[in-house]
Amino acid sequence: MLIVTSGAAYLDIDAYAGCIAYAEWLNLSGRPARALSSAPLNESIPASFRQQLKGLDQCSPDDQDRFVLMDVSHHQHLDPLVDLERVVEVIDHHPGFEDFWAERLGRHADIRPIGAACTQVYERWRDSGLLPRISRDSAWLLAAGILDNTLNFTAEACTLADRHAYAALARQAGLDRQWPGEYFAECQRQTEECLEQALHKDLKVFEEASNLPRYFAQLTLWDGADLLRQQRPLIERVLGQCGDDWLLNLISLSEGKSYLLSSPDSARKVERLVQCSSQDGVHCLARPILRKELLRKGLALQEAC
16 A cells, blocks of 8 residues: 655645545556545645545555655655655655655656645646546645645746646636635635644744754735734744744735744844845745745755855
8 A cells, every 4th residue: 555645744735635636646546545644734724625625544554555755855854654664756846855865766756846746746647647537626625735835826936837737627626716815815714713823833943054044934824914913922922932043934925925024043044045134023025935945045055155
């Protein structure tokens, strides 16, 4: 059995959808598979998805199962379910560990710059000729993963492949033009209801070589400015519990901006990456930016040194 799973800290919609839809594709291709995770789901997976659409499988891996990693390639941040020695495939779009997996898996390590891992999963469906047989649930989930990870197609990492994938999946799932706004609005309501938990769920820890603040949280909202004004004390209290080196990337899609709120000790790191000064401790970027884009910038600084 193949077990499709992801990281340890949390599952966002890109990982969640990718695991479910890829396991479905593997099964249709004659390779028995299950989508499993022990990580909590974050707010990019709204309640309606959890209640009404296909979800993760409910079983445990055994000693003979092999693992496919979805939307993760950092080998120290894998779901505890995973035995590293039994990983047979990686599908990811985060930089930093390409060489590690290429040496182990060769062509079975698909790690490349693209907007969403869900696009990589869609391409398996398309290239195999099985796309007409994809379930409506999986098409719906993959479409949401692409929307979220490309910031509604505004992110620098967004590619033409992501746009083509979303268009095809939207046709399969019967999604109209209003659906993206409805999706993001539901995610925001869920985030606002449990903001402290949302910050913890989407918090990543980076090493010094990344040139990023050690603790890096990210929230994607439809309208982020008002939340920042009203909830800044809570955000600073929650992230301040991690120490003096933290950053929140608050993405506001309706405004087309990213607000980078950081601790005073992290402000200099942020300025090296975005080359823009802060106002009242906040760097306001003229376009949305994703954490993985800032990671690429940080790694490039390391290589330059």
